[in-house]
Amino acid sequence: MTERPVLQLRGLRRTYGEVVALDQLDLEVAHGECVALVGHNGSGKTTTLRLVAGLLEPTNGDVIVAGDNMRLDRARAALAFVPDNPLLYGDLTVREHLELIGLAHGMGGGLDDRVTGLLDRLDLTGRQEFLPGQLSRGLRQKTQLACALVRPFHVIVLDEPVVGLDPPSQQTLHELLHKAKQDGAAILLSTHQLPFAAGLADRAVVLHEGRVVEEGPFRAVMAGAEAARLGLR
Amino acid sequence: MSVPAAPALTFLRARRRAHRSPQQRSDRFTGLYTLGLYAAIGAWIGFHVLRQSPARGGSADWLTGGGLARAGTAALLLGLLATVRYATWQGPVVFSEPDIHFLLGAPLPRAELVRGRLARGLLLGGGLGALLGLSAFVLLEAELGAAAWPLLAAALLGPAVFGVLATALGWMVESSAGRTRALLRASPLLLAAAVAAGLGGGAAASLAPWSGPWGWALGPLLAAAGGHDPAWPIQAGLLAAVTLAAVLAGWREAGSITVEQLDRRAGIRTGLAANLFTADLRGAALLRRQAVLGLVGTRRLRLRHPRRRWLALPWRDALSLMRTPGRAGWALVLCGGGALGVAAAPDRKVLAAAAIVAAYLGAAQLLEPLRGEADQPDASRMLPWRWGDMVLLHTVTPVVALTVIGLLVTALAAALGLLAGTAVGMALGACPLVAAALVWSAAIPSQRGRLGPDQLMTASLMGEVGGPVYLLRWAATGPLLALVVLFPPVLMLQGAAVGPPPRAQAAITNAVFFLVVALAVEVAWLRSRHPPA
Numbered sequence: 001m002t003e004r005p006v007l008q009l010r011g012l013r014r015t016y017g018e019v020v021a022l023d024q025l026d027l028e029v030a031h032g033e034c035v036a037l038v039g040h041n042g043s044g045k046t047t048t049l050r051l052v053a054g055l056l057e058p059t060n061g062d063v064i065v066a067g068d069n070m071r072l073d074r075a076r077a078a079l080a081f082v083p084d085n086p087l088l089y090g091d092l093t094v095r096e097h098l099e100l101i102g103l104a105h106g107m108g109g110g111l112d113d114r115v116t117g118l119l120d121r122l123d124l125t126g127r128q129e130f131l132p133g134q135l136s137r138g139l140r141q142k143t144q145l146a147c148a149l150v151r152p153f154h155v156i157v158l159d160e161p162v163v164g165l166d167p168p169s170q171q172t173l174h175e176l177l178h179k180a181k182q183d184g185a186a187i188l189l190s191t192h193q194l195p196f197a198a199g200l201a202d203r204a205v206v207l208h209e210g211r212v213v214e215e216g217p218f219r220a221v222m223a224g225a226e227a228a229r230l231g232l233r
Numbered sequence: 234m235s236v237p238a239a240p241a242l243t244f245l246r247a248r249r250r251a252h253r254s255p256q257q258r259s260d261r262f263t264g265l266y267t268l269g270l271y272a273a274i275g276a277w278i279g280f281h282v283l284r285q286s287p288a289r290g291g292s293a294d295w296l297t298g299g300g301l302a303r304a305g306t307a308a309l310l311l312g313l314l315a316t317v318r319y320a321t322w323q324g325p326v327v328f329s330e331p332d333i334h335f336l337l338g339a340p341l342p343r344a345e346l347v348r349g350r351l352a353r354g355l356l357l358g359g360g361l362g363a364l365l366g367l368s369a370f371v372l373l374e375a376e377l378g379a380a381a382w383p384l385l386a387a388a389l390l391g392p393a394v395f396g397v398l399a400t401a402l403g404w405m406v407e408s409s410a411g412r413t414r415a416l417l418r419a420s421p422l423l424l425a426a427a428v429a430a431g432l433g434g435g436a437a438a439s440l441a442p443w444s445g446p447w448g449w450a451l452g453p454l455l456a457a458a459g460g461h462d463p464a465w466p467i468q469a470g471l472l473a474a475v476t477l478a479a480v481l482a483g484w485r486e487a488g489s490i491t492v493e494q495l496d497r498r499a500g501i502r503t504g505l506a507a508n509l510f511t512a513d514l515r516g517a518a519l520l521r522r523q524a525v526l527g528l529v530g531t532r533r534l535r536l537r538h539p540r541r542r543w544l545a546l547p548w549r550d551a552l553s554l555m556r557t558p559g560r561a562g563w564a565l566v567l568c569g570g571g572a573l574g575v576a577a578a579p580d581r582k583v584l585a586a587a588a589i590v591a592a593y594l595g596a597a598q599l600l601e602p603l604r605g606e607a608d609q610p611d612a613s614r615m616l617p618w619r620w621g622d623m624v625l626l627h628t629v630t631p632v633v634a635l636t637v638i639g640l641l642v643t644a645l646a647a648a649l650g651l652l653a654g655t656a657v658g659m660a661l662g663a664c665p666l667v668a669a670a671l672v673w674s675a676a677i678p679s680q681r682g683r684l685g686p687d688q689l690m691t692a693s694l695m696g697e698v699g700g701p702v703y704l705l706r707w708a709a710t711g712p713l714l715a716l717v718v719l720f721p722p723v724l725m726l727q728g729a730a731v732g733p734p735p736r737a738q739a740a741i742t743n744a745v746f747f748l749v750v751a752l753a754v755e756v757a758w759l760r761s762r763h764p765p766a
Contacts, residue, residue, distance in 0.1 A: 053338070054338070054492050055333070055492055055493060055496050056493050057491050057493045073235045073236075073340040073341075073342070074340065076338060076339065076340050077236075077339070077340035081334075081338060083334065087330045087331050087333075087334045088331055089245075089249070089329075089331040089335075091248075091249045091252045091253070092245075092248055092249065092252070093252075096248050097335075099244065100241060100244060100245055100248075100335060101335060101339070103240050103241040103244050104236065104241040104335060104336060104339035104340075104341055105236060105339055105340065106236035106237075106340070131252070147335070
């Protein structure tokens with residue numbers, strides 16, 4: 001793990017009317033590091049991830065990806081996002097989704113091989129010509145994951161990535177993310193599946209009512225008093 | 234580090250087209266062909282019906298004597314209001330949810346992605362304006378018999394350019410959250426301006442062509458229709474200049490919209506499509522209302538809770554009404570408009586029937602809490618009342634609110650000289666009875682719950698004609714019920730108005746008796762109801 005942060009959240013705050021969903025979040029994630037956001041429903045995890053992905057505008061603060069503000073094309077090119085609910089075109093096949101992502105990210109040669117390899121790795125080869133309507137929830141989630149993983153990225157953000165995945169697929173995802181970490185990618189994820197996060201996350205950030213209440217090495221935080229008080233383990 | 238958008242967009246279009254089955258392509262062609270054919274046939278029939286109707290010197294005089302200027306200005310202002318209001322929750326540029334995720338999440342130039350849709354929206358806006366102008370041409374040509382080609386050119390071009398301008402303004406509203414909020418707050422002013430333009434006298438008619446782009450769009454039409462407007466070339470030039478400026482400004486702003494705003498609209502469109510697919514018009518309306526409320530924020534008005542148990546539901550309904558005052562506003566507009574129309578022309582039977590239906594729709598606006606209760610009847614089991622009693626308690630606040638609206642409208646009608654003498658007293662006395670009749674008629678269909686899969690399946694099995702008729706019956710029950718309860722008393726009173734005083738007295742007694750019996754039947758029926766399955 002190197003120390004240079006590739007993802008920086010500076011004083012991030014988001015309000016919905018009078019409701020403060022996230023308050024003054026400062027966080028840095030380095031190359032090759034995985035940070036897990038944990039907390040109850042409504043604690044601000046998804047808001048944080050959507051802010052990082054550029055799907056929400058911060059009320060205050062900045063999201064910096066690889067040195068660029070998230071509003072810039074270059075930052076968007078460096079960040080991959082996996083939402084909690086698969087969002088796919090109803091009239092494109094699994095393979096075509098991956099090809100489209102490749103084109104939209106300016107990937108030239110080698111795209112076909114990369115798509116084929118990833119489909120194979122995620123056990124989607126047999127369904128590569130299926131439309132989303134012909135896929136189960138879990139297979140759609142896998143397609144969504146493949147869309148994020150097919151293109152190059154410095155940061156990957158995942159919102160509840162294992163919901164709907166069977167144990168072998170969870171294991172595959174674990175391995176793929178581990179590989180991405182080794183290749184230097186930063187990972188920011190939220191999950192209620194602590195065993196999944198335990199094998200991957202270096203650090204945990206505990207959110208409660210939009211504020212960071214504890215932060216540190218994953219195992220130490222989850223074994224700590226705050227996690228116990230909030231009933232997170 | 235932007236990636237050119239063209240290859241990705243071309244790929245997307247090509248692949249989506251490839252997956253469209255020949256049947257889908259054929260359906261699309263058939264739909265467009267049918268639409269075009271019906272529009273042409275409708276315009277032709279409309280033109281000939283209007284032309285062959287008896288001499289209408291009065292209408293022609295009214296149109297050329299300022300009526301066209303006033304009605305046209307009001308129509309264009311309302312069109313502009315509808316377009317910019319639409320832009321507060323949808324607008325000319327709307328992406329799908331996957332587009333947001335895949336295209337806007339990629340390093341493709343946002344302005345380029347937006348401009349494609351914006352251009353389509355501007356074309357559509359111009360097309361809709363031209364369609365509106367075509368309807369005006371059919372009407373005017375049949376009524377006035379003016380020279381056809383200048384009239385057609387003026388009727389098409391002015392509204393078409395105005396449609397483009399309205400769309401460009403809509404985009405400027407869509408692309409800025411601040412402008413969206415400002416417009417939502419200023420909408421009543423635009424509505425008031427349209428009403429003032431429509432109802433104003435000669436002064437409004439002479440001011441209309443200079444009142445703004447809506448008037449400039451009308452200037453050439455007024456001149457072509459035989460009205461006096463020698464300055465129409467200046468007005469046309471002003472309209473073209475303002476439209477060009479708005480389009481250029483919008484084009485320049487194309488990249489400034491945030492993904493959050495586009496994502497919000499994409500989510501609404503997905504929900505809207507789901508609601509319309511299941512014929513859930515109310516669900517679609519609620520979605521739109523929720524989207525707007527999300528922007529301006531919920532009004533946190535408080536109302537001290539009552540001590541008496543039976544007032545709990547009326548209190549809850551009053552809170553709901555206070556937090557969505559638009560519902561009371563619509564009730565006022567629909568009921569008030571209907572009542573004033575009947576007061577202005579009391580002998581017109583069709584007008585009276587239309588006024589009852591409009592008032593019914595106004596009353597139905599006030600019953601949303603009851604419909605919410607019927608959507609989730611299990612939740613009502615937490616409350617200590619039988620379903621039938623609960624339904625009646627849910628109608629208390631709407632009846633009171635509608636009675637107050639009725640009293641206000643009666644006072645307005647008296648002030649305008651539409652009601653006088655004993656008629657004012659009778660109208661005031663009738664307000665609670667009519668309010669109860671409307672609300673209880675609306676309460677009966679309000680408790681049927683959402684249109685379920687079984688009803689949709691039934692409609693689907695009934696075929697192309699039977700299915701829509703079956704679904705229409707769902708929507709038509711309430712208005713028909715209101716007509717059954719209120720139209721006979723109206724007919725009795727209309728018949729008595731031309732007879733001697735003793736006959737009038739008897740007719741009033743009969744009408745009141747009929748209404749009271751009908752209300753008693755409605756109450757008994759409502760009380761006997763059980764929660765929807």
